[in-house]
Amino acid sequence: MPATAPAPAPARRVSAEPQGPVLIEGPVEIVLDDGTLVRSDRFMVAVCTCRRSRAYPWCDTSHRRRERAAAPPEDRNPS
Incomplete structure (x- = not known):
C-alpha cells in the first residue's frame, strides 16, 4: 500500500494595512531577532x-500620527 502525504496545514490569512500593522488570523507564534518565541492565541493579531x-x-x-487639535479661533471683535 503506498504511503500517503500528510494533509497540508490550513493557510493563515495575512493582510498588510497601509501605514499600519500586518494583520494575521491567529493563533500566531513569532520568533524575534534574539530567538525568543512569542505567542498570541487571539483570533486576529496585529503585528x-x-x-x-x-x-x-x-x-x-x-x-498613528499624533496631531494636536486646532485651537479655536480668537474672537477679534469682542462685544
Missing part, C-alpha cells in the same frame, strides 16, 4: 512593522 510599539512585536497603534 507591528514600524517598531514604535511598546508591546513589540504586537501593534499598539503607535504608528
Whole structure:
C-alpha cells in the first residue's frame, strides 16, 4: 500500500494595512531577532512593522500620527 502525504496545514490569512500593522488570523507564534518565541492565541493579531510599539512585536497603534487639535479661533471683535 503506498504511503500517503500528510494533509497540508490550513493557510493563515495575512493582510498588510497601509501605514499600519500586518494583520494575521491567529493563533500566531513569532520568533524575534534574539530567538525568543512569542505567542498570541487571539483570533486576529496585529503585528507591528514600524517598531514604535511598546508591546513589540504586537501593534499598539503607535504608528498613528499624533496631531494636536486646532485651537479655536480668537474672537477679534469682542462685544
